[in-house]
Amino acid sequence: MLRLGGRGLLLGLAAAAAAVVAARLMGWWRPRAGFRLLIPEELARYRGGPGDPGLYLALLGRVYDVSSGRRHYEPGAHYSGFAGRDASRAFVTGDYSEAGLVDDVSDLPFSEMLTLQNWLSFYEKNYEFVGKVIGRFYGEDGLPTPELTQVEAKISKGLEAKTRALEEKHKFPPCNSEWSSARGSRFWCSPNSGGVSRDWTGVPRKLYKPGAKEPHCVCVRTTGPPSDQALDNPAHRNRGDLDHPNLEEYTGCPPVSMACSFPL
Known part of the structure; x- marks a missing residue:
């Protein structure tokens, strides 16, 4: 049976899981051998249309080849607006208009940053990472910008809040x-x-x-x-x-x- 000690163990495991996710995020931000650096104009060519060189999307500056999910992202598909750009904000807001399909997430609360972290986990697991976009989240050297560091801090805060909420729910x-x-x-x-x-x-x-x-x-x-x-x-x-x-x-x-x- 789950007694107080067991509950403490459960919450300890939750905190440990949050730490693992935070460490994973730090690993994602670090450079990887063989990745490409793309400017936004170059990424925009990868919308999966006739004559396009491929089908890419970016999330928090990280570029993924989503060709295997073409039916979701190709021209005319439900999520076609995500192709060829970094539309990180829309992953949280659900605003698929041109004004909403942007990479600015600076005003989103840390609780909503967990949605971005979940999506990032999804793309890391299901699609091939191919490079980074030079701009808001990565510099010309491929290293994280201060804005990406702020995003990472917000995600960590969100994970801490989630752990506290789990603790209170068990209490x-x-x-x-x-x-x-x-x-x-x-x-x-x-x-x-x-x-x-x-x-x-x-x-x-x-x-x-x-x-x-x-x-x-x-x-x-x-x-x-x-x-x-x-x-x-x-x-x-x-x-x-x-x-x-x-x-x-x-x-x-x-x-x-x-x-x-x-x-x-």
Whole structure:
């Protein structure tokens, strides 16, 4: 069964995975033997049309030969706008207009940079890397520009935030919930609520997050030490996370009940 130590192991593995991805990103940015350097005008010739020398696209300045996926990128195909250019921004925004098919991602939040990292992993796995575009992300020497370094930093922050969110979800799993016009609202906890399997059930509480307008229902462990204390800490009150300052009981719901109902 997954106890607190097991959860810590899971979160440790998540953090380790984030570190591996960050290291992989650093490896992707470094020069590789045999790659080409293309200026944007040269890359624009690779749109897969009649007489074109090939079918390429670029993501964060890295160029991939997508000829094997021609049906997706060739002229007239759904993603043809990505061919022959670096349209990194559109991978996040979904804006396939000429104004949206650009490489400027400087104003995107770090949480959305993870989408770019996922796409980069996809192209590294499925298509051949052939070179780099001289411009926003790579200089004439093929080395990363300061802007690419900023992108890498944002991706790392996104990975850290994702790890923290996973930690919080295991600490405070979301409640099960239902609503009907006849019975009103009901919240309840189970050993698998919120998609988090665990060896405790918990009780429903309101969790207030900084910056959030409304609280949401989470299941809170009621026994043992708080999650931020060691298992063998003899000073704890055996109340689990019930005393966390961001939690509040539901009015009219018994404090130790695993379910709370609120009739209309």
